[in-house]
Amino acid sequence: MKKRFSVQTGPSNDSPPATNVQKKNMAQLYFYYSAMNAGKSTTLLQSAHNYRERGMRAILYTPALDDRVGTHRIHSRIGITADAIAFTESYDFFDSVGQAQRIEPIHCVLIDESQFLTAPQVLQLTQVCDQLSIPVLCYGIRTDFQGEPFEGSKYLLSWADNLIEIKTICRSGKKATMNARLDTAGNRVTEGEQIDIGHHYEALSRKEFHLEEVSPVARKT
Secondary structure (H helix, E strand, O other): OOOOOOOOOOOOOOOEEEEEEEEHHOOEEEEOOOOOOOOHHHHHHHHHHHHHOOOOOOOEEEOOOOOOEEEEEEEEOOOOOOEEEOOOOOOOOOHHHHHHHOOOOOOOEEEOOHHHOOHHHHHHHHHHHHHHHHOOOEEEOOOOOOOOOHHHHHHHHOOOOOEEEEOOOOOOOEOOOOOEEEEOOOEOOOOOOOOOOEEEEEEEEEEHHHHOOOOOOOOOO
């Protein structure tokens, strides 16, 4: 039997109505996806800056399980950081954004590492777009180190209005679409838990990813 997910239909009746601009321009759900190290967080932070520069309010989210630079920070590999709200599997985006909207208008919701969303949370984000008229921009990877889809990515690919690929390159020179996990010696890891923030990852083309033997990474970082 297929699972069905449901969320509340909207915040309380005292929530503010959509503005004329929001009614005219229907809010949409965007999924920006790529392999590892393609600059997803950098792109997200640039989007947040663009909203702030125009006097608009954007809310940033990051998964609580990624605590490499603190649980309430988004960090890009080029050194840019920003404060964010840390979400867990039980976090309700629709309820939280609805409450925040009643205090001060929100013009955009941006979510880093969106592959860690649950299916109900992706549905909640569609409700943020459809019922609160707030655009949602999600940034994440599609598949794990075994080539299996993450739950959040699977439903974003299914339900998002817009799918945008952020491209990066494999060591072979081809476009990288897969994510390989490496141990401390640079050898390929093919077994283990799906989520392991502490490991090093390398973006590979599909052809390189599916080779039976992957040479250790010898180049310097």
